[in-house]
Amino acid sequence: MSRIAYVNGQYLPQSLAVVPIEDRGYQFADGVYEVCEVFDGALIDEPHHMARLERSLSELRIDAPLAGSGLSVVLHEVMRRNRLTNGFLYLQVTRGVAPRDHGFPQKPVRPALVVTAKSIDPRKGEALASKGIAIASTPDLRWKRVDIKSISLLPNVLAKQEARDKGCYEAWLIDEKGFVTEGSSSNAWIITQEGKVVTRAADHAILRGVTRTTLMKLIAELQLPVEERSFTLAEALAAREAFISAATNLVMPVVMIDGHPIGDGKPGPIASRLRGLFHAAAEKTEWRRR
Numbered sequence: 001m002s003r004i005a006y007v008n009g010q011y012l013p014q015s016l017a018v019v020p021i022e023d024r025g026y027q028f029a030d031g032v033y034e035v036c037e038v039f040d041g042a043l044i045d046e047p048h049h050m051a052r053l054e055r056s057l058s059e060l061r062i063d064a065p066l067a068g069s070g071l072s073v074v075l076h077e078v079m080r081r082n083r084l085t086n087g088f089l090y091l092q093v094t095r096g097v098a099p100r101d102h103g104f105p106q107k108p109v110r111p112a113l114v115v116t117a118k119s120i121d122p123r124k125g126e127a128l129a130s131k132g133i134a135i136a137s138t139p140d141l142r143w144k145r146v147d148i149k150s151i152s153l154l155p156n157v158l159a160k161q162e163a164r165d166k167g168c169y170e171a172w173l174i175d176e177k178g179f180v181t182e183g184s185s186s187n188a189w190i191i192t193q194e195g196k197v198v199t200r201a202a203d204h205a206i207l208r209g210v211t212r213t214t215l216m217k218l219i220a221e222l223q224l225p226v227e228e229r230s231f232t233l234a235e236a237l238a239a240r241e242a243f244i245s246a247a248t249n250l251v252m253p254v255v256m257i258d259g260h261p262i263g264d265g266k267p268g269p270i271a272s273r274l275r276g277l278f279h280a281a282a283e284k285t286e287w288r289r290r
């Protein structure tokens with residue numbers, strides 16, 4: 001079955017879906033995005049993704065692409081048309097199409113909206129989680145407003161590729177003071193020798209992950225000790241456990257950082273437990289029921 005994409009009002013086979021060459025996303029990375037997980041036919045944490053999208057749009061002064069629940073209708077329609085049971089929805093909103101000029105278009109233009117779907121086999125993620133992943137650290141070269149989920153991702157792209165070139169799955173970005181900010185496409189967590197779950201506070205230096213938000217709720221329910229604070233790479237290397245979180249990885253145990261094993265070099269019990277409980281803690285909206 002060919003994949004169906006939504007592009008500016010139309011549902012099209014992905015091979016026929018195109019955007020104009022003067023889309024400001026293409027020329028300036030002037031836009032924002034969301035990646036939402038679909039698990040067992042349900043869209044995971046849709047209200048959180050919509051709230052973050054709204055915030056990103058308003059920080060960049062881009063109008064909402066559709067009024068009211070219009071965007072939700074499109075997301076569920078893309079799931080339905082792709083018969084998406086497990087995978088991801090990618091949605092991108094750019095400022096629109098206008099002759100190239102750095103300032104905002106003088107005549108108001110309609111924001112451009114693209115939604116695509118990707119199916120995955122969830123067993124692959126489970127297999128990876130049972131082994132754990134390796135991390136490579138690298139300087140955080142990004143701008144100072146990475147709390148906005150902007151499509152301007154070049155430093156993230158370069159960091160991820162650097163990690164892959166080193167045989168690692170993810171990069172951890174290190175700020176000028178030696179603290180870990182986050183992963184190139186995930187949030188970073190450690191569990192200290194005292195058993196405290198630590199992740200950086202959601203300031204302007206990290207993206208407030210939707211997975212992170214749901215995990216915080218789960219961690220509170222489990223009454224695990226938690227600290228939202230910065231941690232250094234040295235502290236991570238000495239941690240009992242480490243993991244990353246993202247819609248695309250849920251909770252993924254980290255077993256190696258820069259070639260050093262974390263804990264006993266195997267996925268830790270707390271990370272594995274949080275992964276196992278994640279979907280039960282998340283909000284689910286199902287297309288089959290619509």
Ligand code: PDD
Nearest residue numbers: 035184185186187207209210211246247
């Ligand atoms: N990225 N930090 C960064 C820099 C990210 O790109 C992401 C997600 C996260 C985790 O956010 P969430 O839990 O809402 O997925 C943190 C997506 C998955 C991506 O770019 O593919």
